[in-house]
Amino acid sequence: MRGPSPFWIVKCPDCSGEQPVFSRAATTINCLVCGATLATPTGGLAKLRGERVRVESA
Numbered sequence: 001m002r003g004p005s006p007f008w009i010v011k012c013p014d015c016s017g018e019q020p021v022f023s024r025a026a027t028t029i030n031c032l033v034c035g036a037t038l039a040t041p042t043g044g045l046a047k048l049r050g051e052r053v054r055v056e057s058a
């Protein structure tokens with residue numbers, strides 16, 4: 001049972017802002033508020049620097 005890859009809601013460790021991050025992000029994701037790196041691509045599931053607060057289906 002594998003649906004579409006979900007989005008993760010990630011909390012920025014620097015400003016505590018939350019934003020969606022594609023779980024299989026292919027590029028580095030930066031915080032929209034402060035520009036801190038939130039996730040880096042690995043070729044599979046993105047590696048998160050921030051805290052994943054919840055998951056939303058795509």
Ligand SMILES: [Zn+2]
Nearest residue numbers: 012015031034
């Ligand atoms: Zn931030």
